Amino acid sequence: MKSDVKLLGAWPSPYVLRVRIALNMKSVDYEFHEERFPDKSPLLLKSNPIHKKIPVLIHKDKPLSESLIIVQYVDDVWSSASPILPSDPYDRAMARFWADYIDQTLYPTMKSIRGAADQEGKNRLIEEVREGLALLEDVFKSSSKGKGFYGGDQIGLLDIALGCFLGWLRVVETVNGVKLLNQTNTPELLKWADRFCAHAAVKDVMPETGRLVEFSKTLPK
Amino acid sequence: MKSDVKLLGAWPSPYVLRVRIALNMKSVDYEFHEERFPDKSPLLLKSNPIHKKIPVLIHKDKPLSESLIIVQYVDDVWSSASPILPSDPYDRAMARFWADYIDQTLYPTMKSIRGAADQEGKNRLIEEVREGLALLEDVFKSSSKGKGFYGGDQIGLLDIALGCFLGWLRVVETVNGVKLLNQTNTPELLKWADRFCAHAAVKDVMPETGRLVEFSKTLPK
Numbered sequence: 001m002k003s004d005v006k007l008l009g010a011w012p013s014p015y016v017l018r019v020r021i022a023l024n025m026k027s028v029d030y031e032f033h034e035e036r037f038p039d040k041s042p043l044l045l046k047s048n049p050i051h052k053k054i055p056v057l058i059h060k061d062k063p064l065s066e067s068l069i070i071v072q073y074v075d076d077v078w079s080s081a082s083p084i085l086p087s088d089p090y091d092r093a094m095a096r097f098w099a100d101y102i103d104q105t106l107y108p109t110m111k112s113i114r115g116a117a118d119q120e121g122k123n124r125l126i127e128e129v130r131e132g133l134a135l136l137e138d139v140f141k142s143s144s145k146g147k148g149f150y151g152g153d154q155i156g157l158l159d160i161a162l163g164c165f166l167g168w169l170r171v172v173e174t175v176n177g178v179k180l181l182n183q184t185n186t187p188e189l190l191k192w193a194d195r196f197c198a199h200a201a202v203k204d205v206m207p208e209t210g211r212l213v214e215f216s217k218t219l220p221k
Numbered sequence: 222m223k224s225d226v227k228l229l230g231a232w233p234s235p236y237v238l239r240v241r242i243a244l245n246m247k248s249v250d251y252e253f254h255e256e257r258f259p260d261k262s263p264l265l266l267k268s269n270p271i272h273k274k275i276p277v278l279i280h281k282d283k284p285l286s287e288s289l290i291i292v293q294y295v296d297d298v299w300s301s302a303s304p305i306l307p308s309d310p311y312d313r314a315m316a317r318f319w320a321d322y323i324d325q326t327l328y329p330t331m332k333s334i335r336g337a338a339d340q341e342g343k344n345r346l347i348e349e350v351r352e353g354l355a356l357l358e359d360v361f362k363s364s365s366k367g368k369g370f371y372g373g374d375q376i377g378l379l380d381i382a383l384g385c386f387l388g389w390l391r392v393v394e395t396v397n398g399v400k401l402l403n404q405t406n407t408p409e410l411l412k413w414a415d416r417f418c419a420h421a422a423v424k425d426v427m428p429e430t431g432r433l434v435e436f437s438k439t440l441p442k
Contacts, residue, residue: 050322050356062311069317076310089297090283096290101271135271 005030006058008044010037011207012215014107014164015067016055021160022071024201026078068099071160084157091143095150098139099161106132107165110180113172115221122176129172129180136162137186144188148195155199163196170209171216226251227279229265231258232428233436235328235385236288237276242381243292245422247299289320292381305378312364316371319360320382327353328386331401334393336442343397350393350401357383358407365409369416376420384417391430392437 005023007030009016023030035041035054047056047063056063057070059077064070075084086092110129116122143150143158150158169180181190197206226244228251230237244251256262256275268277268284277284278291280298285291296305307313331350337343364371364379371379390401402411418427 059311064311064314064318066318066321069314069321072317073310073314076313089294090280090285092297093285093290093294096293097285097287100287100290 003029003031004060006033007031008033008035008041008047008056008058009054010035012037012167012212013054014168017164017167017205017207018067018160019055019057019070019074020205021155021164021201022074022084024205025082025084025155026074027081028074028078067164068096068103068157068161071157075157082154084151084155084160086151086156094139094143095157095161098136098158101132102136102161102165106136110165110169110172113176114216126172126176126178126180130185133180133189134185137189140188140192144192149192155196155201159192159196163193163202166193166197167207167209167212171212174209174213175216224250224252225281227254228252229254229256229262229268229277229279230275231256233258233388233433234275235389238385238388238426238428239288239381240276240278240291240295241426242376242385242422243295243305245426246303246305246376247295248302249295249299288385289317289324289378289382292378296378303375305372305376305381307372307377315360315364316378316382319357319379322353323357323382323386327357331386331390331393334397335437347393347397347399347401351406354401354410355406358410361409361413365413370413376417376422380413380417384414384423387414387418388428388430388433392433395430395434396437 005028007016007019007023009019009032011034020032033041033043035044040052044054044056045052047058048065051065053065055067055070056065057073058064064073071084086095106129109125109132113122113125113129116125139158140150145152147153149155150162155163172178173180181193183190196202226249228237228240228244230240230253232255241253254262254264256265261273265275265277266273268279269286272286274286276288276291277286278294279285285294292305307316327350330346330353334343334346334350337346360379361371366373368374370376371383376384393399394401402414404411417423
């Protein structure tokens with residue numbers, strides 16, 4: 001039977017990874033359509049005419065875009081297995097708040113390290129990322145309640161929102177010879193990162209760091 | 222009895238307006254704490270240390286920020302009256318998608334008209350806003366299903382997300398002598414805007430255009 005779930009994506013994209021993890025959490029079979037960067041397939045342009053960006057999830061011929069919106073949709077539609085959003089309204093709002101912080105502040109800062117004008121600029125941005133991760137270490141301590149993930153026993157929205165960037169975080173660490181997650185600032189997140197990458201829903205879709213490093217060399221500054 | 226709901230805000234803020242409308246939809250009593258621009262109260266700094274921005278909703282002493290996240294929280298907590306999010310998962314995802322489009326693309330463009338270097342730049346931005354509103358006219362036609370609001374019979378997430386900017390849209394129209402919502406491009410939205418502003422949950426909190434125009438003169442370019 002042809003799957004009624006298609007995902008338009010590309011292997012290095014952290015945003016696409018979010019959707020793959022969410023679908024794996026729910027044991028949903030899907031067809032993966034690899035977009036060839038920098039080209040955009042006619043199906044992508046038709047399915048996301050506003051932003052023309054991956055990921056796009058097509059479910060029963062209806063397209064959806066924006067990774068966090070798709071993850072919430074996946075949680076809504078396949079609601080019986082492995083809840084991704086916290087059940088408590090306040091916890092849910094806080095997960096959304098920090099996911100938004102990661103997308104609007106933390107990741108843009110991490111991404112900008114590469115294009116910094118000089119070493120001083122790079123160092124300042126690296127420090128900003130470390131401060132952001134230290135905040136997320138505190139959030140982890142309060143929201144995991146002594147368990148393995150932001151979502152408690154299982155991966156939740158915030159695990160997915162932050163975890164999808166671990167591959168690229170390791171690229172930044174490798175290329176710059178620094179440790180962004182470390183024993184001093186983020187001891188809990190350091191262990192969380194290993195647990196997250198080893199999780200059954202993650203391990204087969206998390207891109208290998210060496211391959212991402214090679215890919216990053218092909219990107220414009 | 223002292224209310225267990227406080228809202229930190231300021232009358233000209235469209236983002237604060239979203240929360241007021243959501244609370245009105247749910248008939249929730251709340252204390253309104255007016256922040257005096259450009260100062261920030263100690264309570265605001267303590268409640269939103271990350272962004273230091275309004276709106277902040279404090280419910281049972283727990284603070285929340287980011288307007289769309291607060292609106293969804295209000296809908297989750299006071300779930301029995303007037304649903305704000307659509308019940309269908311796909312409709313819910315699309316409402317979130319367009320609300321995000323308004324915040325990330327449409328409103329920043331509208332806001333930048335003021336600071337444009339010359340008339341040509343202003344005209345280009347005005348045209349972009351018109352194109353965005355024409356998209357939202359199409360969304361209205363499909364999601365309202367012949368009824369008065371994006372949410373159908375009642376105000377929903379997308380009504381609140383777009384409607385909160387109507388005051389500022391009218392400021393841009395007044396100051397620049399243009400019509401952003403008009404009979405040619407957006408006949409349905411033109412009628413929707415009147416219905417929205419006249420709605421019981423909106424009419425007493427929507428700022429008066431003339432007052433916003435005066436306020437806008439005090440803002441830096």
